[in-house]
Amino acid sequence: MFRQTRVRKAVFPVAGMGTRFLPATKSIPKELLPLVDRPLIQYAIDEARAAGIEEFIFVTARGKTALEDYLDHAPHLAESLRRGNKTSLLEELESTRMPSGSVAYARQDEPRGLGHAVWCARHLVKDEPFAVILPDDVIAGATPCLRQMVDAYRTCGGNLVAAMHVPPEAVGSYGILSSSAPDAALCAVDGMVEKPSPETAPSTLAVVGRYILDPSVLTHLSRAQVGAGGEIQLTDAIAAEIGRTGVHGFRFEGERYDCGSKAGFLRATVAFALARPDLRDDFRQCLAGATQVGVAAE
Numbered sequence: 001m002f003r004q005t006r007v008r009k010a011v012f013p014v015a016g017m018g019t020r021f022l023p024a025t026k027s028i029p030k031e032l033l034p035l036v037d038r039p040l041i042q043y044a045i046d047e048a049r050a051a052g053i054e055e056f057i058f059v060t061a062r063g064k065t066a067l068e069d070y071l072d073h074a075p076h077l078a079e080s081l082r083r084g085n086k087t088s089l090l091e092e093l094e095s096t097r098m099p100s101g102s103v104a105y106a107r108q109d110e111p112r113g114l115g116h117a118v119w120c121a122r123h124l125v126k127d128e129p130f131a132v133i134l135p136d137d138v139i140a141g142a143t144p145c146l147r148q149m150v151d152a153y154r155t156c157g158g159n160l161v162a163a164m165h166v167p168p169e170a171v172g173s174y175g176i177l178s179s180s181a182p183d184a185a186l187c188a189v190d191g192m193v194e195k196p197s198p199e200t201a202p203s204t205l206a207v208v209g210r211y212i213l214d215p216s217v218l219t220h221l222s223r224a225q226v227g228a229g230g231e232i233q234l235t236d237a238i239a240a241e242i243g244r245t246g247v248h249g250f251r252f253e254g255e256r257y258d259c260g261s262k263a264g265f266l267r268a269t270v271a272f273a274l275a276r277p278d279l280r281d282d283f284r285q286c287l288a289g290a291t292q293v294g295v296a297a298e
């Protein structure tokens with residue numbers, strides 16, 4: 001059956017508990033933690049917009065109200081900035097404004113895993129290909145990662161997952177791909193396994209948080225099969241499409257930061273601050289003095 005290859009919808013699973021950032025995430029959704037001054041979710045939205053996404057579907061949960069507030073228009077704040085002639089701040093604020101009706105929410109009642117979170121969006125996705133973006137994977141690159149994927153998807157269709165090689169000792173934290181051409185920019189996948197041990201991993205080619213999926217993946221997720229870690233795994237549902245609509249791994253160009261971990265978040269903070277013309281010089285000086293500061297703080 002022919003399926004359209006235009007990708008209009010993106011699902012943002014943001015219902016996780018973010019336990020690695022406790023106690024902050026007791027009341028602040030992880031996705032609102034800022035890299036410099038933009039929350040993680042804003043980087044994900046900007047990437048989706050650059051890829052031509054028109055419908056933004058957030059899978060939220062209890063305790064994520066601040067996220068919904070963030071995505072709302074803030075007319076009083078805008079008016080106050082306008083009155084104060086704070087033009088550049090106003091522009092910054094307006095750049096985050098979502099068109100009316102472009103945002104929708106689905107609720108995940110229990111944190112049963114990434115696959116379950118994506119399945120919660122099924123009535124909004126309906127029967128068309130869709131993107132999934134995990135906001136805690138921030139990817140910096142000249143061409144935004146999802147844009148690269150949307151372009152590649154036109155040639156391969158089916159299911160496309162962003163992939164990168166990771167150190168062998170890290171495979172247990174990822175979905176790992178098996179392919180006869182793991183070094184190709186676009187490789188046909190013949191197997192996928194979630195969080196394998198280094199001894200059983202088919203390769204070091206790991207899936208990171210960007211996907212373009214055929215809606216048949218949602219049908220597999222309906223079976224609610226529990227996988228690695230006792231969770232409903234997106235990897236397992238995508239793997240079920242190998243030999244059907246097909247699965248490709250896409251080695252994107254860009255630097256990926258794992259902002260779901262503290263070390264990755266700090267690494268991203270440094271990189272994004274150094275990339276900012278308004279902060280670069282001061283911050284470089286701070287870093288130069290950081291060793292001394294560290295010694296003083298101990």
Ligand code: UTP
Pocket residue numbers: 013014015016017018019020021030059108110111112113114116117134135136260
């Ligand atoms: P993580 O594995 O990073 O889990 O989820 P987490 O709960 O956010 O964080 P930790 O491990 O407790 O620190 C990857 C993505 O999947 C979403 C998360 O919100 C995150 O964007 N997710 C995960 C859900 O939406 N629901 C779930 O049940 C699990």
